[in-house]
Amino acid sequence: MDKFGSISSLSLWFLICIQILSRPNISFSQEIDTDAFFIKSIHDKALTDQMSYQWLYYLSEKIGGRIAGSPQSMAAIEFTKQILDTLGCTKVFALPTKVNYWYRGAKEQVRLINHQKFGNVDLNALALGGSGATSATGLSGQVVEFNSIEEAKKNPALMKGKIVFFSRAFDQKFIRTFHAYGSAVDQRGQGPNIAAKAGAIACVVRSMSSRTDDIPHTGATIFEKDVKPIPAVAISTKAADLLKSSLMDGQNATLFIKTSCEARGEKDSYSVIGEIKGTEYPDEIILVGGHLDSWDVGGGAHDDGAGCVQSMDVFYLLKQLNYKPKRTIRCVLFQNEENGLAGGREYARVSNSNNEFHLAAIESDAGGFSPKGFGFDADTSIIQKYIGNFKEWNSLLEPYDLNIWKGGGGADIGPLKSQKGMLFGLSPDSQRYFDYHHTEIDRIDAVHPRELALGSAAMTSLVYLIDKYGLAKP
Amino acid sequence: MDKFGSISSLSLWFLICIQILSRPNISFSQEIDTDAFFIKSIHDKALTDQMSYQWLYYLSEKIGGRIAGSPQSMAAIEFTKQILDTLGCTKVFALPTKVNYWYRGAKEQVRLINHQKFGNVDLNALALGGSGATSATGLSGQVVEFNSIEEAKKNPALMKGKIVFFSRAFDQKFIRTFHAYGSAVDQRGQGPNIAAKAGAIACVVRSMSSRTDDIPHTGATIFEKDVKPIPAVAISTKAADLLKSSLMDGQNATLFIKTSCEARGEKDSYSVIGEIKGTEYPDEIILVGGHLDSWDVGGGAHDDGAGCVQSMDVFYLLKQLNYKPKRTIRCVLFQNEENGLAGGREYARVSNSNNEFHLAAIESDAGGFSPKGFGFDADTSIIQKYIGNFKEWNSLLEPYDLNIWKGGGGADIGPLKSQKGMLFGLSPDSQRYFDYHHTEIDRIDAVHPRELALGSAAMTSLVYLIDKYGLAKP
Numbered sequence: 001m002d003k004f005g006s007i008s009s010l011s012l013w014f015l016i017c018i019q020i021l022s023r024p025n026i027s028f029s030q031e032i033d034t035d036a037f038f039i040k041s042i043h044d045k046a047l048t049d050q051m052s053y054q055w056l057y058y059l060s061e062k063i064g065g066r067i068a069g070s071p072q073s074m075a076a077i078e079f080t081k082q083i084l085d086t087l088g089c090t091k092v093f094a095l096p097t098k099v100n101y102w103y104r105g106a107k108e109q110v111r112l113i114n115h116q117k118f119g120n121v122d123l124n125a126l127a128l129g130g131s132g133a134t135s136a137t138g139l140s141g142q143v144v145e146f147n148s149i150e151e152a153k154k155n156p157a158l159m160k161g162k163i164v165f166f167s168r169a170f171d172q173k174f175i176r177t178f179h180a181y182g183s184a185v186d187q188r189g190q191g192p193n194i195a196a197k198a199g200a201i202a203c204v205v206r207s208m209s210s211r212t213d214d215i216p217h218t219g220a221t222i223f224e225k226d227v228k229p230i231p232a233v234a235i236s237t238k239a240a241d242l243l244k245s246s247l248m249d250g251q252n253a254t255l256f257i258k259t260s261c262e263a264r265g266e267k268d269s270y271s272v273i274g275e276i277k278g279t280e281y282p283d284e285i286i287l288v289g290g291h292l293d294s295w296d297v298g299g300g301a302h303d304d305g306a307g308c309v310q311s312m313d314v315f316y317l318l319k320q321l322n323y324k325p326k327r328t329i330r331c332v333l334f335q336n337e338e339n340g341l342a343g344g345r346e347y348a349r350v351s352n353s354n355n356e357f358h359l360a361a362i363e364s365d366a367g368g369f370s371p372k373g374f375g376f377d378a379d380t381s382i383i384q385k386y387i388g389n390f391k392e393w394n395s396l397l398e399p400y401d402l403n404i405w406k407g408g409g410g411a412d413i414g415p416l417k418s419q420k421g422m423l424f425g426l427s428p429d430s431q432r433y434f435d436y437h438h439t440e441i442d443r444i445d446a447v448h449p450r451e452l453a454l455g456s457a458a459m460t461s462l463v464y465l466i467d468k469y470g471l472a473k474p
Numbered sequence: 475m476d477k478f479g480s481i482s483s484l485s486l487w488f489l490i491c492i493q494i495l496s497r498p499n500i501s502f503s504q505e506i507d508t509d510a511f512f513i514k515s516i517h518d519k520a521l522t523d524q525m526s527y528q529w530l531y532y533l534s535e536k537i538g539g540r541i542a543g544s545p546q547s548m549a550a551i552e553f554t555k556q557i558l559d560t561l562g563c564t565k566v567f568a569l570p571t572k573v574n575y576w577y578r579g580a581k582e583q584v585r586l587i588n589h590q591k592f593g594n595v596d597l598n599a600l601a602l603g604g605s606g607a608t609s610a611t612g613l614s615g616q617v618v619e620f621n622s623i624e625e626a627k628k629n630p631a632l633m634k635g636k637i638v639f640f641s642r643a644f645d646q647k648f649i650r651t652f653h654a655y656g657s658a659v660d661q662r663g664q665g666p667n668i669a670a671k672a673g674a675i676a677c678v679v680r681s682m683s684s685r686t687d688d689i690p691h692t693g694a695t696i697f698e699k700d701v702k703p704i705p706a707v708a709i710s711t712k713a714a715d716l717l718k719s720s721l722m723d724g725q726n727a728t729l730f731i732k733t734s735c736e737a738r739g740e741k742d743s744y745s746v747i748g749e750i751k752g753t754e755y756p757d758e759i760i761l762v763g764g765h766l767d768s769w770d771v772g773g774g775a776h777d778d779g780a781g782c783v784q785s786m787d788v789f790y791l792l793k794q795l796n797y798k799p800k801r802t803i804r805c806v807l808f809q810n811e812e813n814g815l816a817g818g819r820e821y822a823r824v825s826n827s828n829n830e831f832h833l834a835a836i837e838s839d840a841g842g843f844s845p846k847g848f849g850f851d852a853d854t855s856i857i858q859k860y861i862g863n864f865k866e867w868n869s870l871l872e873p874y875d876l877n878i879w880k881g882g883g884g885a886d887i888g889p890l891k892s893q894k895g896m897l898f899g900l901s902p903d904s905q906r907y908f909d910y911h912h913t914e915i916d917r918i919d920a921v922h923p924r925e926l927a928l929g930s931a932a933m934t935s936l937v938y939l940i941d942k943y944g945l946a947k948p
Contacts, residue, residue, distance in 0.1 A: 047646040172521045172924070175874055210924060370844075370903045372875065400649055401846065429844045429903060431924045450646070450684060450905045 035396055035468075039461045042317055043400060046457035051316050052309040053449035055083060056368070059309065060299030060444050067129070067296040068336035068343075069101025069267035076292050077270050080308060080333050084274035087315040089331075094270035097346045099336040101267045102129050104296055105260030109138065110204070110233055113254040115246055123239035126218040126297060126438075127259045128205070129339045131192060132229035138258030139231070141201050145247050149186050152194050159198035163255050166191040166205045167244050169237070170434070177210050177430045178366070181437075184208055185219070192221045192232035202257050203232040206240035210434040214238050217438045218295050220339045231259045271343040272333040274315060278467075280326040286466055287330045287361040288314045288459055291337035291344075291412055298442040302433060306368030306452055308333045310426070313456035314463055325467045327359065334412040337365070341411060348415035360466050362424040362459055363410030367436075368452040369428035373397065374462060375408020378422045386422055388473030393465050402458050422471055424462065426455055509870055509942075513935045516791055517874060520931035525790050526783040527923035529557060530842070533783065534773030534918050541603070541770040542810035542817075543575025543741040550766050551744050554782060554807050558748035561789040563805075568744035571820045573810040575741045576603050578770055579734030583612065584678070584707055587728040589720055597713035600692040600771060600912075601733045602679070603813045605666060606703035612732030613705070615675050619721050623660050623668055630672035637729050638669035639678045641718050643711070644908070651684050651904040652840070655911075658682055659693070666695045666706035676731050677706040680714035684908040688712050691912045692769050694813045705733045745817040746807040748789060752941075754800040760940055761804045761835040762788045762933055765811035765818075765886055772916040776907065780842030780926055782807045784900070787930035788937055799941045801833065808886040811839070815885060822889035834940050836898040836933055837884030841910075842926040843902035847871065848936060849882020852896040860896055862947030867939050876932050896945055898936065900929055 046052075059076060066072040077094060084092045110125035112118075141163040146152040148168060152159065166187035170180040185208055192203035207217035216236045223229045235243065246253045272292060278284065290307020294300020311331045318325065335343035351358070362374070378386065383406075390404045397403065408425035409417070417423055428451070436442040520526075533550060540546040551568060558566045584599035586592075615637040620626040622642055626633065640661035644654040659682055666677040681691040690710045697703045709717065720727045746766060752758065764781020768774020785805045792799065809817035825832070836848070852860065857880075864878045871877065882899035883891070891897055902925070910916040 043649065044647045050646075172524075173518045175517065175521075175928075177924075370905050431844050431928070432922055435922075448906055448909075450651075454649075454905070 032396070035465070038321070038464060039396055041321055042460045042464065043457040045317055045320050046313065046453040046460070047450060050449045050453050052313040052452050052456045053447070055309040055312060056301060056305050056447060056452065057444050059305045060301040064299050065296040066292070066294050066300060067102065068099040068269055068293040068339065069264065070296060073269060073293055073335070077272055080272045080292060080312065083312055084272065084315070084331065087274065087312065088276065088319040089274040089315065090277040092274045094272055095347060095350065097269050097271055097335045097342045098266050099269040099340055099342050101264040102339060103262045103264050105133065105262055108233055109256070109258040110235060111256040112243060112246065113140065113256055121242065123243070124214050124216045124236040125233040125239070126216040127261050128188060128192065128218060128221040128232045128234060129295065130221045130223065130229060131232035131259070131261055133260045133262065134202070134231045134258050138256055139201055140254060140256045143204070143243065143247060143253040143255055145244065149190050149194055152191065156198035159195055159200040162200055163202045163204060163257065164191070164195035164200045165243060166203070167240055169206060170208070170210055177434045180210065181208055181434055188219050188234065189222055192230060193223045193227055196223060196227050196230040200230060202230055204255065205232065205234045207234045207237050208434060208437065209237050212237050212241065215439050215441055218297060219438045231257055233257065233259065269335045271335045271347055274331040276315065276325055276329045278325050278327040278329070282328050283357060284327040284359040285330055285356060286327050286463055287332055287358055287413065288463060289332035289334060289361070289412060290364045291335070292333040293336050293338055295338055295438050298440045299444060301442050301444050301447050302367040302436050303438065303442055304337065304365045306447060306455065307364035310364045310368070310452065310456040310459055314460045317456065317460045323464070327467045329463060329467065337412055344412035345415055351416065352419070356419070358416045358419050358421045359471060360422050360424060361413035361416050362426065362462060363413045364426040364455060364459060365410050365412070366426065366430065367428050367433040368447045368455060369432060370451045371402060371426055371428045371455045371458040373403035373405065373427055373458070374424040375405055375427050376422055376424050377407065377409040378417065379420055382420050382422065385473065386471040389465070389469055389471070396465070397461060400454070400458065426459060428455060506870070509939070512795070512938060513870055515795055516934045516938065517931040519791050519794050520787065520927040520934070521924060524923045524927050526787040526926050526930045527921070529783040529786060530775060530779050530921060530926065531918050533779045534775040538773050539770040540766070540768050540774060541576065542573040542743055542767040542813065543738065544770060547743060547767055547809070551746055554746045554766060554786065557786055558746065558789070558805065561748065561786065562750065562793040563748040563789065564751040566748045568746055569821060569824065571743050571745055571809045571816045572740050573743040573814055573816050575738040576813060577736045577738045579607065579736055582707055583730070583732040584709060585730040586717060586720065587614065587730055595716065597717070598688050598690045598710040599707040599713070600690040601735050602662060602666065602692060602695040602706045602708060603769065604695045604697065604703060605706035605733070605735055607734045607736065608676070608705045608732050612730055613675055614728060614730045617678070617717065617721060617727040617729055619718065623664050626665065626668050633669055633672035633674040636674055637676045637678060637731065638665070638674045639717060640665040641680050641714055643680060644682070644684055651908050654684065655682055655908055662693050662708065663696055666704060667697045667701055670697060670701050670704045674704060676704055678729065679706065679708045681708045681711050682908060682911065683711050686711050686715065689913050689915055692771060693912045705731055707731065707733065743809045745809045745821055748805040750789065750799055750803045752799050752801040752803070756802050757831060758801040758833040759804055759830060760801050760937055761806055761832055761887065762937060763806035763808060763835070763886060764838045765809070766807040767810050767812055769812055769912050772914045773918060775916050775918050775921050776841040776910050777912065777916055778811065778839045780921060780929065781838035784838050784842070784926065784930040784933055788934045791930065791934045797938065801941045803937060803941065811886055818886035818889055825890070826893070830893070832890045832893050832895045833945060834896050834898060835887035835890050836900065836936060837887045838900040838929060838933060839884050839886070840900065840904065841902050841907040842921045842929060843904070843906060844925045845876060845900055845902045845929045845932040847877035847879065847901055847932070848898040849879055849901050850896055850898050851881065851883040852891065853894055856894050856896065859947065860945040863939070863943055863945070870939070871935060874928070874932065900933055902929060
């Protein structure tokens with residue numbers, strides 16, 4: 001009883017094409033018709049097949065958290081290589097990268113002792129990547145709170161022998177949550193090192209989160225070379241509120257902390273690379289990528305399984321649409337972004353030593369949410385040379401609520417800036433990202449298949465335009 | 475230990491203002507500085523207080539589903555009146571509106587009988603609003619499937635004595651999910667009536683959803699005046715897939731259906747209205763609104779609790795920022811949008827009979843997701859007269875990823891178009907809307923407090939601009 005199905009959906013499709021092509025801000029040149037048509041085909045295919053979501057299910061749920069150096073990270077390398085093998089690559093290979101494997105050990109314990117009202121209270125916590133272990137029996141100490149690392153630095157004597165608590169919350173006034181993260185994350189990244197240098201016995205950080213809830217958020221903390229890592233944990237925002245309130249009016253608070261983290265030393269690991277050789281300009285590389293490692297907790301679905309499966313989806317979509325690129329397209333799944341950036345650095349080193357030129361590098365590492373477009377970055381001289389097509393491209397991308405603007409890039413592609421091509425960062429809606437970032441709940445059910453697919457389609461559309469037109473001013 | 479808190483957040487705030495004001499596309503006139511400053515203040519307050527989310531918690535969880543005529547709908551009327559009483563209104567009142575109360579009765583049963591592989595299978599289902607009851611013992615019948623209402627209309631003989639199944643899925647290729655809904659919902663709205671007229675004993679419709687899952691979606695179905703409502707249910711998309719597959723290759727399928735819905739007749743109900751009288755142009759009304767009723771299942775959080783609390787939040791934010799409007803601002807929480815539109819119609823009737831003029835009406839009824847801006851609608855003649863400020867306004871709204879474009883409005887404010895003002899519809903990201911629409915899971919946990927607050931701030935910013943500048947071309 002489906003006989004009208006194909007006819008009605010065909011005519012519907014025709015109507016949409018007409019609608020898109022007849023938008024007043026697109027001129028009716030033959031090429032623009034072709035481009036609008038192809039970009040629509042990319043979106044149609046991405047949204048109907050939703051291939052990225054299927055792969056993300058496997059990566060985040062069947063493999064799970066995959067911190068660099070872990071057994072799961074090797075499973076992720078094997079899985080993505082096997083996928084890339086099916087996507088029409090000229091070659092697929094693994095780029096060796098040494099990584100330092102940090103191991104969480106047993107579930108961490110953080111307990112607020114003798115709270116005035118609640119007695120002993122277990123606080124939801126996760127040890128920070130790179131932090132040290134307590135003794136097997138744990139440690140107890142008095143808590144000293146700071147609102148900023150600057151404040152702590154000025155008061156080293158207050159920290160000696162204490163548990164240092166960095167308590168500054170996200171500033172909700174930022175529209176983009178990445179800015180709130182950027183203005184708070186020094187507490188996690190640098191706070192424990194500052195505390196350790198002042199003789200603190202441990203460090204506790206309020207989780208980097210937009211929400212008030214019970215979810216702790218892990219993440220990297222950095223100790224200077226000659227500083228012995230102390231135990232350092234993030235506690236949930238609700239736990240941080242409780243701890244803060246129990247310190248009000250000069251009251252004392254005592255914490256018990258037990259962690260068993262281990263630096264397991266250098267391991268062999270790999271970034272995964274698939275490449276389609278360009279037919280006309282094989283020396284101009286267009287890179288799409290994300291990072292294959294995640295934290296060890298949760299499934300690393302948004303961070304950054306999403307970026308990996310979207311990058312592979314670019315290859316899938318180009319293959320399905322039978323597109324033969326003029327330039328070389330490379331899918332790079334970087335290793336160890338979370339706690340070392342070894343993969344990104346090594347990729348750039350090898351690329352530079354091979355005298356390669358990345359005309360464009362497009363990174364997706366801001367979650368699998370509805371895409372808003374791309375921020376770009378490059379040397380000023382390069383921007384003057386290249387920024388020719390974007391106004392026309394923005395017209396082509398506008399039916400998909402996409403835009404290209406100045407200011408973007410990504411951690412893994414950053415080192416490629418010196419090759420004097422352009423860097424692009426896929427920029428999705430950011431409101432929910434820091435609900436899930438580095439947590440147990442960054443799993444497949446936090447990702448919407450259509451939002452994820454729209455990101456794949458956005459990346460593929462940009463790859464298509466750069467491949468077809470290049471980036472130089474006409 | 476918070477001594478640096480206020481200083482650092484102040485300087486941060488200053489930096490953002492500088493950033494916004496120094497955008498190249500905003501000229502440095504005094505007025506635009508003032509506007510940028512005020513719109514930033516609106517967003518700051520909305521995001522830090524998150525008042526809309528607190529109200530939505532009460533509305534969707536403490537009161538819950540509130541179909542027009544139900545006891546819960548009266549609780550929602552009382553709750554919102556009490557809130558509006560605290561928001562500095564010149565007057566708060568309830569506008570009487572007669573509604574037809576449809577009552578679901580006991581949990582519906584839909585069972586696929588003797589499936590080849592699974593035996594008897596219970597299908598997740600919800601009766602459609604307006605549909606009839608089976609006998610107390612239920613009914614059984616053979617299923618006949620149609621892909622469209624056009625196909626059914628051509629084959630009335632096939633429907634007689636049967637259970638008619640409308641099976642067409644959402645077309646995933648639409649970028650905005652409302653278009654997918656629009657192209658599928660005739661099956662739910664008109665299908666059961668067509669089936670009833672052809673002598674079908676019941677009707678089953680595939681749920682209007684973007685996802686493949688186990689969640690059934692209710693919604694209104696309309697029977698012509700002289701057609702007796704038959705039992706009509708929506709089954710989950712997974713259930714629809716199963717039923718469809720069991721009909722493949724000409725196989726038969728039998729369903730058992732039991733519903734106990736009741737038309738409980740006309741009841742007294744109310745739309746809720748709060749008003750702040752304008753100081754200079756009291757006769758020019760700017761309306762903000764959503765609909766207070768929801769379906770009886772779930773909490774009506776996105777549909778349309780979100781629109782109601784955002785509209786009240788406009789008043790809260792204006793009050794907090796001590797803004798005295800020049801024009802009259804009215805918050806209207808319409809009754810009975812879901813199954814009758816009685817509130818919207820009655821509001822326009824009374825307004826017209828009082829010779830009122832709505833300069834602008836802004837409706838929020840597309841979910842509490844990240845706002846993208848506003849679509850507008852008006853008589854063509856009016857658009858020529860009014861559309862003067864939008865380019866400048868778009869520059870002011872751009873830091874918040876907001877835009878104003880042609881094509882929008884809303885069901886409840888639609889009847890006001892004849893007053894020859896402008897209609898605006900708040901347009902949030904639509905990807906997740908039809909995961910929750912008319913379901914048990916449209917609850918507070920499906921709404922993000924920041925996304926909801928950004929919608930409040932967007933509406934308040936537009937109200938501020940219209941109030942300050944009017945809509946006529948300069």
